[in-house]
Amino acid sequence: MRTGIIDGANLNGGQQLAVKYFSVALVLFLVQMLFGLLAAIQFVRPDFLYNVLDFNVNRMVHIDAMVVWMLYGFVGAVYWLLEEESGTRVVGLAVGNLAFWVLTVAVAIVVVVYLWVQTGPGNDLTRWFVNEGREYLEAPRWADFGIVAVLGVFFYNVAATFSRGRWSGIAGVLTLDLVALAGLYCAGMFYLTNITADQYWWWWVIHLWVEATWEVLVGCIMAWGLMHVLGVRRRIVETWLYIEVALMFGSGILGLGHHYFWIGTPDYWFSIGGFFSALEPIPLVAMVVHSVYDAGVRKLRNGNHPALAWIIAHTFGNFLGAGVWGFMHTLPQINLYTHGTQWTASHGHLAFFGAYATINIAFFYIAMQTWRGNIWLGSGLAGEGWKWKGALALINLGVIGMTVALLIAGYEQSFIERAMEGSTWRGYFAGQMHPWFQQAMAWRLVFGVVTLAGALLLVWDLLTIGVGETRRAPQFAAEAG
Amino acid sequence: MGTSPPVWASESFWKKVAIWVTAGSFVILVILTFDTLSKTAVGGSRVQSYSVINRSIDYRFDYILNRYRPVFGGDEPLFGRSLSEDEAAALVTQGKKTVQAKNCMNCHTLLGNGAYYAPDLTKAWLDPDWGSVEEREARMLAFLLDPEKNAVTFSSGRKMPRLGITDAEAHAIVAFLKWMSAIDTNGFPTNFKTIGHQED
């Protein structure tokens, strides 16, 4: 085993596949930010790329790249842990590799079609081959089938590998969660003219992915990470994984109700959505206790400071984004005004970043550490680790800056457009033209640039961290399940 | 070796809790889904039949419900031609498909969901800035067919791009928007003064 340089021999088969997923994830992360930036410029200068690359295209690429890079990160992380967790080699590594290339080529084609074809005539062909026109689920139908097929291969690899090796609590939760993940995607794969029913099922996919199955997937990845990075015992990690599943699904599944206030669905969803919205922060708050307990007992000593720092960023980001930002605007009494305004954008930026982007970045650092021969990434890094610290600071500052700018814009929009002007088109533009809103959009752009700068520094750091490092990190061998 | 955790803190206990909580929540969601889908079927009281586009639609405050809700008046056929339920369904369907094909949702919101670069379309049919009820259809068509020329940007500079919308698609979009404005959205948006209301 060679240390200090990137060497595939340092990785097992699943991990070699995982780093491919991570590489594409990182590229798509940059794509997400680039197109977010274009859209942000258009808010400030509407003529920018008008009739060339319009806002709807940029915004679509912005959010779809986000969903896809996060999925790439999760799939990569699962392949990363699969061999160690199951105690055997990945059963279908060749087909897993094939699926990776199929998915990556498909994603590339979809993006090229988004950018060059953009829209089509109002018929079924457009929905099948250009774009489906439903926020987050824009991928044309042919690509939907591709995604389900690739998820099928992934599921097969996970289930078959655990079956041949050994099952564990993490393995069980992970496998069932992947069934739910693939199954829920199918809920978004049919056309309905009834827009109320259409959005009803659309939220099944979006909400139950993001606020339920993704959370549990990350829970599994984190559980494994805690055993390996901090050496926590399996029994404890798995107990807490089950506690987390109970809390996440217990609050998340019916928390779906807060999306059903205004789309034509019956008004009993006010009570269900309001109830779960009110109670949702309690598990998050309760988890603060566990974090303090763990930090106090373990003193957080480990050999991968960047990964640990990003996990801490996750704890805060998830709490603020989902807990505080969520609760501020989800009760129906206030959501009547905040629904469909920049409030949602503010919440979305912080929550997605805090809950998922941070975890994926932490995993990138774990991967680099092993890829270079399990080197020490603790204290005493070259240049005192200024690159990872700088990237951490810039990205967090950028996202928080955007979130606060959008919060101000959202407050102003809900007040002027929604409450004062009653949501007419004139009211909408009155809100958009208000100086607060305009300034907020300018600041959002500034912080978007800061975020992108941080991300570029992050990529540079990931490519160079630990070059020539010969100190080894301590290793925790997780007990068998 | 240490003592094992008590039952209420044990792995097997929480495994069962996780399974029961997940299964229970999901069963409740499935039951609610059946109920919601039956209550939001086209032709019910919340989501009107497609032929509602033959009637006049307004959106008024209901003092008993304490919220805004759609109200329906007499005949007001779209583009001057009364359609059968099937014809209306076909037209609204084409409109919905066009709205998806042109990726409207990544600038506009529909029922409040989508992007925030352009106004909400939920009650666009009822918007007072179409001038008058008489002018409305012609102005909507003109706008959809040449958004650049007919844009009303309220000096924001934000204009809808050229999307290659055909004449037939423009008619269909207007039908879809009219039908969508009839959905009972529990009072969202609130305080909306409609085109009809302005003339009262």
Add this chain to the structure above:
Amino acid sequence: MIEPVAPEDFQRVFATAAATVLGGAGYAGLFAWARLKNRRLWLVGAYMCYAASAAAMLLLTRAAHLNGAWQGVVVLMLVGYLLAPHGIWHLCVASHRLERNSRAPPGD
């Protein structure tokens, strides 16, 4: 079913909602720290945070017109925020018992 917030109360709703969750987190964090370090003084701070969170909840109840059945939700929140940190703390201690007795925390 609901009585929407009055426009002049928007700020109050946003601020009290945020304070509810932040106060709850402050309470949970200080409570855990006090237990961990066995310091009573921190507990005083913890319960002050809870009091702030509860006060924010009551203000939110007024500003967001949480009447009728919604008051049940408020009561659940008041109780939930108060008891959840206790419950989780007991769970931490009990579930980690295995670890503390059998080996030193890793990294030491």
